[in-house]
Amino acid sequence: MSESVRLEDKVVIITGAGGGLGRSHALLFAKHGAKVLVNDLGGSAQGEGASASAADRVVAQIREAGGIAEANHDSVTDGAKIVQNALDVFGRVDVVVNNAGILRDKTFHKMEDADWDLVYQVHVEGAYKVTRAAWPHLRDQGYGRVIFTASTSGIYGNFGQSNYGMAKLGLYGLTRTLAIEGRKNNILVNAIAPTGGTRMTEGLIPPQVFEQLKPELVSPLVVYLGSEQCEETAGLFEVGGGWIGKVRWERSLGAGFDPRQGFSPEEVAAHWQQICDFEGAAHPQDNIEALKEMMQNLQKYAL
Numbered sequence: 001m002s003e004s005v006r007l008e009d010k011v012v013i014i015t016g017a018g019g020g021l022g023r024s025h026a027l028l029f030a031k032h033g034a035k036v037l038v039n040d041l042g043g044s045a046q047g048e049g050a051s052a053s054a055a056d057r058v059v060a061q062i063r064e065a066g067g068i069a070e071a072n073h074d075s076v077t078d079g080a081k082i083v084q085n086a087l088d089v090f091g092r093v094d095v096v097v098n099n100a101g102i103l104r105d106k107t108f109h110k111m112e113d114a115d116w117d118l119v120y121q122v123h124v125e126g127a128y129k130v131t132r133a134a135w136p137h138l139r140d141q142g143y144g145r146v147i148f149t150a151s152t153s154g155i156y157g158n159f160g161q162s163n164y165g166m167a168k169l170g171l172y173g174l175t176r177t178l179a180i181e182g183r184k185n186n187i188l189v190n191a192i193a194p195t196g197g198t199r200m201t202e203g204l205i206p207p208q209v210f211e212q213l214k215p216e217l218v219s220p221l222v223v224y225l226g227s228e229q230c231e232e233t234a235g236l237f238e239v240g241g242g243w244i245g246k247v248r249w250e251r252s253l254g255a256g257f258d259p260r261q262g263f264s265p266e267e268v269a270a271h272w273q274q275i276c277d278f279e280g281a282a283h284p285q286d287n288i289e290a291l292k293e294m295m296q297n298l299q300k301y302a303l
């Protein structure tokens with residue numbers, strides 16, 4: 001048995017924790033001893049309206065079970081207020097779980113600016129605002145764990161979700177850079193791409209599968225990533241239905257051309273199979289590793 005995951009002295013902010021996956025994360029973090037700021041605006045799945053009751057209900061449930069939690073009803077787009085609230089009631093912040101989300105699904109030819117903007121604002125700007133406000137505190141204390149909620153719709157694409165896919169994979173881009181910038185201050189940053197039966201996926205997933213995709217099957221990964229035991233950073237994990245897997249970039253070794261001569265579109269066409277051949281592919285971990293094959297090509301033709 002591994003050492004138990006305890007978070008007694010840790011303060012965790014979970015956005016969008018009034019229902020669905022966030023609620024499940026909040027309950028599990030509290031069960032493991034964390035003090036939890038349960039944030040939720042309490043609007044509809046499309047981002048309309050607001051209500052305090054969602055967050056309040058989760059806080060009541062945590063307290064009934066003997067846990068410690070406070071409610072916050074701000075929008076993630078007011079991230080500084082959420083972080084200030086955690087500092088006011090708990091005196092610190094250690095873990096940020098960026099989970100709040102909405103859907104405004106439309107095929108791209110029907111996409112309106114309002115749908116594009118609102119999805120961007122909640123997922124990307126909201127996660128930015130909350131994390132940006134927490135960041136100096138995490139740096140100063142030399143400790144932090146940040147989790148972003150991406151989606152397979154961003155990783156692989158999904159019909160009718162151009163706005164959502166853009167936002168969700170954008171969060172993984174943010175994860176990669178914050179992991180690099182946070183490392184020296186012991187701030188570890190990871191992303192999850194969950195699948196869970198929530199109001200967001202109700203009607204989209206067949207009912208019998210929906211029942212099995214319990215949000216509780218996502219939260220153990222999130223609590224682990226939010227714990228001191230976790231040493232992972234810059235990771236992306238697909239999780240759901242009792243299964244967890246790690247995602248990484250893969251790039252073909254590619255085709256090289258003489259950079260002194262340049263090359264034609266016809267030569268690109270002639271080498272297409274080689275460009276797309278994943279035999280022996282590279283798995284670059286960072287920008288430097290990603291440049292390896294290009295630099296080798298330059299060296300090959302250097303005078």
Ligand SMILES: NC(=O)c1ccc[n+]([C@@H]2O[C@H](COP(=O)([O-])OP(=O)(O)OC[C@H]3O[C@@H](n4cnc5c(N)ncnc54)[C@H](O)[C@@H]3O)[C@@H](O)[C@H]2O)c1
Nearest residue numbers: 016020021041042043075076099100101151195196198200
């Ligand atoms: N359920 C899935 O299968 C699935 C798949 C991929 C990604 N996700 C992501 O997981 C996260 C949780 O989704 P869920 O399935 O639990 O859906 P959900 O609708 O049950 O939960 C989202 C919560 O975020 C809150 N919220 C929305 N806008 C907010 C704002 N501006 N400020 C604060 N809170 C706000 C909502 O009130 C809601 O309680 C989302 O980011 C979603 O995109 C879910």
